[in-house]
Amino acid sequence: MIQFKLLGPLQLHVHGKVVDLGPPRQCSLLAALLVDSGRPLTIDTLIDRVWGDSPPVAARDAVYTYVARLRGLLTEATAGTGGPPVQVNRGSGGYMLSTPPDSVDLWHFMDLVDRARAADIDDPDRAAQLAAGLNLWNGSAMTGLDSEWARRLGESLHRLKHEVTADWADAEIRRGNHSLVINRLHTALLEEPLVEGLHERLIRAYFLNGETALALRQFELARRMIADELGADPSPGMRELHSRILRGDLPELDTPVHPTVNVRSDSDGHRAHALTLAVAPDTLPLAPLGFSGRDAELATLTGMLTDDPAPRPVLVTGGAGVGKTALVLQAADCLRDDFPGGLLYADLADEPSTTPEMVLGRLLTALGTPADAMPSGLAERVNLYRARLARRRVLVILDNAATEAQIIPLLPTGSSSTALITSRFALGLTTVRTFVLHELSRTQGLQMLVATVGRARVLPEWEDAGIVADHCSGIPLALRAVACRMTARPHWTFARMLARISDEQRRLELVSYQSLDMRASLDLTFEQLDTTAATLFRELGRQAPSGADFIAPDQPGLSPDELEDAMDRLVDAYLLSEVGRDDTDRALYRMLDIHRIYAKHLGD
Structure with a gap:
């Protein structure tokens, strides 16, 4: 008997014995073929699935080598099994792995889920088929495969597993098997403690089993966890369930609604699934070409997001044109493997379409929220956004922020996802770490x-x-x-x-x-200045010396404190630097020549 296992570590079992499948890249190639067994895959697709965006120069030669080895390995391992042969064939469309459909646990799982969801809601076989599918799992899917594609697919399958667990719980609750549901959901929530749907089923099962106190205790536990990790309230469904329990009403059982798994018939008439699983979103724009001279800064920034398992958001600040966006995009590209849940990008430059509500709408769409399920209010969008990020490890890039108010609704909460923020102003955010990007030497x-x-x-x-x-x-x-x-x-x-x-x-x-x-880049900074700071900046263009330190010039109508405050606002906008104090303890400043020349031209 031949069994390929993807719902856990990649393995091949032949008559109960585990077969050595070779080195990691060869295993990744086999997994890529197994996921689409019976369908040809081009060499470019295989290279992308095995190496991602960084294939070696000899990637095509490596594919040929791995395929040749797999052919020999599979022929030897499956000889004498009495079933159809397992083969890797090459045709005009690429390489294709042929194996009996029921020999791949992923396809067996999908088939069981498909049949269960197609059955009548009260069909007694529904729960049995869902349970059989869940019993095929042995840990996390695709573990041990070192490729971005495998990690993304594994994450999607992980989410599907919990959806199926919720379906199974509903089916067993309908049959009155409340104790069975309680035991299994406790185990599932140890693996994924922030899945509200599983908490909701566990609360329902406790109440229907006559354990009202435990149901209320579970709700309070879930509420606190969601508040602590996500900074949000429980979903409306959970709150309604809680209210019904307090009133002593029998909680209603919802009819599950799922997108059906597409089923096609291949040329031999066998049933096969068109597996469509959500991949991690990636909305990053291309990093600017010619990035160089920032090796130390890049190492420091990436280290700030990898040294801590639960990294705080980082605000990258600096003057106009200093390369904040280029550095952040380069860092995000380097951190793809550390954030398998996806990379999201939002440009917060001041336009009508960059209100927090609009930006959250675009981010939620990238996270898979359909238009008809998009909340309309800001608070509801924030709650949904943070709940979605809590189930993934996502890096969010918030570019060109001008104020704290723009940023706060867009920050992830909890310990999984985090954010990289750029701003040309020194913002007062206490919940983030600040990285100041200076000019190049x-x-x-x-x-x-x-x-x-x-x-x-x-x-x-x-x-x-x-x-x-x-x-x-x-x-x-x-x-x-x-x-x-x-x-x-x-x-x-x-x-x-x-x-x-x-x-x-x-x-x-x-x-x-x-x-x-x-x-134009300096214009964007200057336009954000208040009238007093803007007037002072123009005056500095006329008075500030080139390459030398100076003190704040006297300004008619401004007290010494008001003058110092205005100079501080120019420092915060990186149009000026405070470099020390003179003998009389007055602040010393310096301007970059380009800033001085720009300010001088403003006064012309």
Whole structure:
């Protein structure tokens, strides 16, 4: 007898004996074929399932090698079993594994669930079929397979298992087997303590078994857990059940509604399922090309989210164009394996479509919430969003935040999911850690120029290129604009660029190129300033020295405290830096040349 097991560690059992399936990548390839057994898979699909976005150069050769080994292994292991042979064949559509449908536990499970859900609600076989399906599980699905695809599929199957457990509990409660339900749900909730549907069935089973006190105790336990982990209230269904128990009413049994599992007939007339399982959402935009010079910052940021099993959200702040979004997107890409529940992205730039309600709607849609089930109010969307994230380990990117009010409704709660936030302002969020991203050093700026323009042009003019980087004030956006301008003009030398960018009248023009607009980026920051801070910033453009420290200039109509507060607001917007105190204990400040030139032009 041949049995392939995917609902737990990947295994092949032949007459009860476990067969060694080879190295991990070979096992991943076998799992990829088993999930779609009887259907051809292209080599590109297999490579994606085994290696994800980082396949080796020789991935195709590795697929050929693994397939050859699997053919020999399966032929030897299944010889003499008396059943149909297990084969890996190649056709025009790719590689296909042929094995008896009932030999793969995943397909047996799906078939049992399909039959149970298609049966009448009071059919006595319904509970038996669901229980038989659940008994096929041996831990977490696809364990031991080191691929992003396997982890995502395993997570989807895990959620399906708990849906089936809830179906089974409903069926047994209808049959009056309340004690059986109580015992099994206690075990299921040890594995997934935040599944409200299982708590609800356990509460119902306690009450119908005559144990009202235990039912109320279970509700209170669930309520506290949901509040502590999710910062939310129990679902309306649980609250209604609680009210009925307090009134002594018999809780109603809901009729389960599930999307049916698609069933097709293949060319041989066998029943087969079109397995459609939700994969982890990934809505990240592409990270900017030419990312370089930030190795230390990238290591620090990723470490903040991996050193702690329950990481707090991190706020990445810094001035306009300093590369906050590029760093965060690069970090998120590096952390894919640490957040198998998905990667979500929301741009919070101030537009009518970026209210918390609208952003939550887009995030909930990405998490699989259908339009007809989308709550209308902010509080309801927040509760649903946090409940969805509590069941997954998701990294949420909140880009271009301007205020604390934008962020707070979008923060995950609990210990599983977390957030990376970017803002060009120093925000006062006590529940997050702050990572300040500074401008690049000359060496880092040269690395960025080399990455874009190329060594052949930068190395011969190393000193001139370094001074060009200095004139960009270490701001990556300005450096990228200069690098792209140089790339578009291969006949230009860095000496020529230096002669032009040294002229402050032309510098803002040269540090912008097409969509890389340094002036527009600074405009976004300046427009958020209050009138007093904006006026002071313009004045600093006229008075602040280049590359030297200075004290706050006197401003008619402002007291010393008001002047210091206005200077602090410019510091918070990263348009100014406080660098120390003078001999009379007055604050010393410094401006980047690009900021000073921009402020001066505002006053023209």
